[in-house]
Amino acid sequence: MSYTQLIDAINIRSAVRRYDPAPIDEDMARQLDMALDAVNTLSGLHLQLIRNERQAFGPAVDSGRFANVANYLAIVGPRGDNESREKAGFYGERIILTAVQRSLGACWVAASIDREQVERHCSIDSGEELYLVAAIGYPEHHEDYAQRSYEDVVQVQSTHRTSKSFEEFTRSMNDEDRRLAPAWFTAGVEAAMKAPSARNLQPAWFSYNAEDGTAAAHIDYQAQDNHAFNDLGIAKLHFQIGAGSGSWTWGDGGLFTRQ
Structure with missing residues (x-):
């Protein structure tokens, strides 16, 4: 199932912590990398897609908080710059919503990761720092969601969210x-x-x-x-x-x- 409008992706998005072990296919990865290149050029950030790397989420998977995380976005930008951190949220979420439109799931992660492993697998230039990461991949049982209507998925996802009024x-x-x-x-x-x-x-x-x-x-x-x-x-x-x-x-x- 794919969604043509970004507002559709907002309405069906939820934090996905359990993933299908199937890898992100090459065409999907190429589309995400193209979107990342455009965002990085526009924002001055250094967001990166890291694939087939399970060590960063090893402790979180061992504890049961996540399952089958093998891909993530490394959110990298200028050190000590709050405006860049804000841009990282704005443009990082834009990438995530693009992924959701293509039936991928994602979850922003501030803790629950081995930062040393992330820093070992991504590129961090002089004057940059790793802000945080976002797990990404095909959600567990994603084939079941593909059979549901948009309205049904929105209803299911709304029960998974809590929000201020x-x-x-x-x-x-x-x-x-x-x-x-x-x-x-x-x-x-x-x-x-x-x-x-x-x-x-x-x-x-x-x-x-x-x-x-x-x-x-x-x-x-x-x-x-x-x-x-x-x-x-x-x-x-x-x-x-x-x-x-x-x-x-x-x-x-x-x-x-x-x-």
Whole structure:
């Protein structure tokens, strides 16, 4: 089963921790590498697809938290740069949604990995660091999902997610502000509510400025951890896809302009 719209991928995406042992085929790997090349050129990041490497997730597989992880994205970028961490979330999630469109599964991973093994198998240039990784591959029992309708898969996946409420995602707005906000803002927030985040903290929240028609994304500093900027980037991408069109400026408080 494949999905033509990125919003479809958002709606059916969930964190996949158990994988089919079948390797990613060469054509699929070539498509992902092409997408990575484009993203790296655009963002200045150094995201890489590592295939057929089981040692990085060895401890997580041994503990039962994951199964059959043999492929992952290594998320590499400039050392100590929060803007690049945000871009890593934004563009890394773009790659993951592309993979989901092609019936692959993925899971962002901040811990549960052997970082030394990842660093041994990926390329890290001078001035760069490994931010985190994302497991990727064919989900366990993926053939069963291929027989299901889109609506059925959405329903199943929705039971696997927990999320803060819409009100929590728009914490600075009152009920009247929310009622008067345009439909694209509501759709953007609803898509961001489905975004993955480290330890499911969901530190990003959004506001709408009726005077100039812009939205803003913020970090909840009570819920943040070391991956807050990565989570902010992921949430911004989901919002942008849900809103339909437009672009963000980077950073905490970055503005979204509808196009």
